[in-house]
Amino acid sequence: MIERELLIANKLGLHARATAKLVQVLSGYRSNATLVAKGREVNAKSIMGVMLLAAGYGTSVVLRVDGEDEATAMEAAAALFERKFDEGG
Amino acid sequence: MRHAIPGHGASRGNALGRARVRLPHALEVAEEHIPATKVESELQRLHTAIDAVRVEMRNMRHQLHGALAHEVGEFLDIHALLLDDPELLQGLDDLVRKGLYGVDYALRLQRDRLASVFEGMDDTYFRSRVEDIDHVIGRVHAMLHKREADLRGVAGEILVTDAIAPAELSQLQSQGVLAVVTAGGSALSHSAILARSLHLPLVVGAHLALQQVNDGDVLLVDGGSGEIIVEPNAADLRAYRARLREEKRERKQLHRLRREPSRTLDDVDIKLWANAESREDVASAHAIGAAGVGLYRTEFLFLQRHELPDEDEQFRAYRDVVLGMTGRTVTIRTMDIGADKADRTGLALADEPNPALGVRGVRLSLAREAVFETQLRAILRASGYGPLRILVPMITSREEVVAVAALVKRIARDLRSQGHEIAEHVPLGAMIEVPAAAIALSSFIGAVDFISIGTNDLTQYLLAADRGNDALGDLYSPLHPAVLRLMRDVIRTAKARGKSVAVCGEMAGDPTLTPLLLALGLDELSLHPATLLEVRRTIRAQQLDALRAAAPALLRCRDRAAIERWLEQLS
Numbered sequence: 001m002i003e004r005e006l007l008i009a010n011k012l013g014l015h016a017r018a019t020a021k022l023v024q025v026l027s028g029y030r031s032n033a034t035l036v037a038k039g040r041e042v043n044a045k046s047i048m049g050v051m052l053l054a055a056g057y058g059t060s061v062v063l064r065v066d067g068e069d070e071a072t073a074m075e076a077a078a079a080l081f082e083r084k085f086d087e088g089g
Numbered sequence: 090m091r092h093a094i095p096g097h098g099a100s101r102g103n104a105l106g107r108a109r110v111r112l113p114h115a116l117e118v119a120e121e122h123i124p125a126t127k128v129e130s131e132l133q134r135l136h137t138a139i140d141a142v143r144v145e146m147r148n149m150r151h152q153l154h155g156a157l158a159h160e161v162g163e164f165l166d167i168h169a170l171l172l173d174d175p176e177l178l179q180g181l182d183d184l185v186r187k188g189l190y191g192v193d194y195a196l197r198l199q200r201d202r203l204a205s206v207f208e209g210m211d212d213t214y215f216r217s218r219v220e221d222i223d224h225v226i227g228r229v230h231a232m233l234h235k236r237e238a239d240l241r242g243v244a245g246e247i248l249v250t251d252a253i254a255p256a257e258l259s260q261l262q263s264q265g266v267l268a269v270v271t272a273g274g275s276a277l278s279h280s281a282i283l284a285r286s287l288h289l290p291l292v293v294g295a296h297l298a299l300q301q302v303n304d305g306d307v308l309l310v311d312g313g314s315g316e317i318i319v320e321p322n323a324a325d326l327r328a329y330r331a332r333l334r335e336e337k338r339e340r341k342q343l344h345r346l347r348r349e350p351s352r353t354l355d356d357v358d359i360k361l362w363a364n365a366e367s368r369e370d371v372a373s374a375h376a377i378g379a380a381g382v383g384l385y386r387t388e389f390l391f392l393q394r395h396e397l398p399d400e401d402e403q404f405r406a407y408r409d410v411v412l413g414m415t416g417r418t419v420t421i422r423t424m425d426i427g428a429d430k431a432d433r434t435g436l437a438l439a440d441e442p443n444p445a446l447g448v449r450g451v452r453l454s455l456a457r458e459a460v461f462e463t464q465l466r467a468i469l470r471a472s473g474y475g476p477l478r479i480l481v482p483m484i485t486s487r488e489e490v491v492a493v494a495a496l497v498k499r500i501a502r503d504l505r506s507q508g509h510e511i512a513e514h515v516p517l518g519a520m521i522e523v524p525a526a527a528i529a530l531s532s533f534i535g536a537v538d539f540i541s542i543g544t545n546d547l548t549q550y551l552l553a554a555d556r557g558n559d560a561l562g563d564l565y566s567p568l569h570p571a572v573l574r575l576m577r578d579v580i581r582t583a584k585a586r587g588k589s590v591a592v593c594g595e596m597a598g599d600p601t602l603t604p605l606l607l608a609l610g611l612d613e614l615s616l617h618p619a620t621l622l623e624v625r626r627t628i629r630a631q632q633l634d635a636l637r638a639a640a641p642a643l644l645r646c647r648d649r650a651a652i653e654r655w656l657e658q659l660s
Contacts, residue, residue, distance in 0.1 A: 011442065016218060020167050046176040047167070048203065051218060054210050087444060 001066040010084035013056035018085035023047045031067025091320045096295030098315035099276040100284035103332045104268035108306040111250040121191035135192040138232040171225045200226045247308045262289045268310040272299050286619040343622045347377045351625045353633040362615035371413045373618040381418035383615025384593045403467035411475040418476040425482040450483025472512035484519040487533040522546035530582045544594030568652045580610040603627040608636040
């Protein structure tokens with residue numbers, strides 16, 4: 001199991017489009033993924049769960065990935081965060 | 090009792106059928122308990138319905154072509170993810186298994202719970218996500234009912250509702266809905282444009298429809314005039330039958346137009362190009378006698394995948410379009426990708442505060458020259474198989490045109506020295522969609538062979554109005570005096586230098602706007618094959634010199650209402 005703290009740096013935060021991208025990326029991997037923020041823990045492969053976090057700009061979240069392909073899954077997800085979900089701001 | 094309800098015609102066609110009224114928040118399901126022995130069969134029913142909705146969404150995604158594919162597709166992607174959502178599914182499962190509720194009621198509970206969380210959020214954006222949840226849960230609910238009683242589906246019925254989303258329309262049509270009546274909406278909305286391309290009768294703005302129509306009422310709907318008649322009498326039915334015969338004749342005539350020229354009454358030929366991005370588009374463009382492909386979108390080669398397409402893959406795709414058009418010219422638009430597109434290749438630059446104003450179109454191409462060079466090599470190689478033109482999106486200034494032209498020239502030389510057979514001259518064109526390029530067109534028109542006006546983006550940039558933002562209401566509309574005047578100037582500048590100019594936005598595909606475009610001086614339009622024959626028919630009924638004579642009056646119009654009046658006076 002690996003864990004990494006990630007910063008939501010796009011202006012709109014984890015809204016539907018960004019969430020959809022994250023869920024789509026993670027769903028391509030076998031590992032389980034959990035997102036922790038504001039004291040809540042949600043399934044990071046669930047668009048509903050992630051949206052319900054309502055994590056806005058500047059929120060720090062912890063992504064936890066567990067499974068055989070956890071390293072590559074984390075890499076892909078972290079890259080998406082770093083690219084601000086390809087939507088800038 | 091017979092009575093008429095006024096509305097606005099948004100998509101032509103007549104329909105007679107039973108009304109099916111869908112009130113907002115239709116998911117009113119009473120509490121319903123099931124015995125423990127029925128849990129498995131109840132869940133089975135639910136999952137069968139969910140699977141069916143999933144297939145339905147996938148089919149809808151495949152059916153989407155053209156201008157709406159990107160926007161509507163994005164909603165569909167989000168809806169598809171919601172449908173597969175582990176939280177949503179687990180919650181439903183728990184409600185049925187542990188709570189011993191029937192699936193209908195479980196759906197309602199789950200909907201209400203999720204909605205209450207979203208509705209409690211501060212952010213209006215998140216609050217409005219309830220619409221997405223409603224849509225997905227509503228689909229599953231409808232599917233459950235269709236299985237129980239096929240008669241309850243919208244097949245053979247006329248849907249009366251408050252509003253309709255573009256994504257829903259194509260689905261309703263494949264289910265066999267006869268017509269749609271909405272209490273709100275406008276004839277210029279995306280839904281209306283889509284309804285016209287689907288040939289589905291649509292009446293919008295029928296404010297009284299929800300109050301005055303009941304389930305099971307017989308309705309007569311005229312998508313042309315916008316009139317709705319509840320419980321029509323014998324005379325209405327006679328008139329309806331006459332209109333049907335007329336429609337049938339019209340369809341036949343339209344079909345015959347496949348081999349006819351797009352020529353005005355005063356013998357001027359208008360070039361009708363097709364917009365295309367799929368094999369089907371190209372085939373139908375060919376079948377209905379399009380002059381060629383005026384806009385071949387290449388983004389699909391780059392999106393929805395993790396690796397960039399290599400030169401050979403692209404070459405084969407472009408060559409197949411050229412071969413498919415058997416000698417008619419094909420215009421290939423170089424990649425129009427930006428941070429707003431669902432790009433997974435990492436091609437688009439991230440970290441942009443405003444993607445619409447960021448590194449997109451030719452800006453991205455020039456920033457990623459190796460990728461651009463691969464695409465240009467592939468396009469130029471395809472030019473050996475038939476007439477081909479290159480169209481470059483998002484041109485803002487002369488430097489970009491010069492840079493692309495130099496690149497094309499150098500690559501052509503390379504390819505020839507490597508023994509490739511390529512066309513002597515491959516015309517280079519600029520998309521005019523950035524206002525700066527439109528205003529300063531004379532500064533670079535000499536460096537291009539043709540131009541194509543992208544009215545969707547031009548309107549968005551000129552009016553500073555995001556076309557995807559519903560909150561802006563009718564602000565986004567090409568029927569603004571500024572848009573028309575700028576288009577007139579662009580057309581004049583291009584013609585004065587002997588360059589051909591086409592329009593390739595949604596405007597071009599709307600037959601009601603064809604007279605306006607002709608009046609502005611256009612003689613080339615590029616549009617989706619779905620409405621090409623209708624536009625051709627409209628062209629064949631126009632007197633071009635009269636339209637051009639009416640152009641000054643059009644350009645003097647001070648607002649959209651006046652422009653619409655100008656259009657009405659013509660017909």
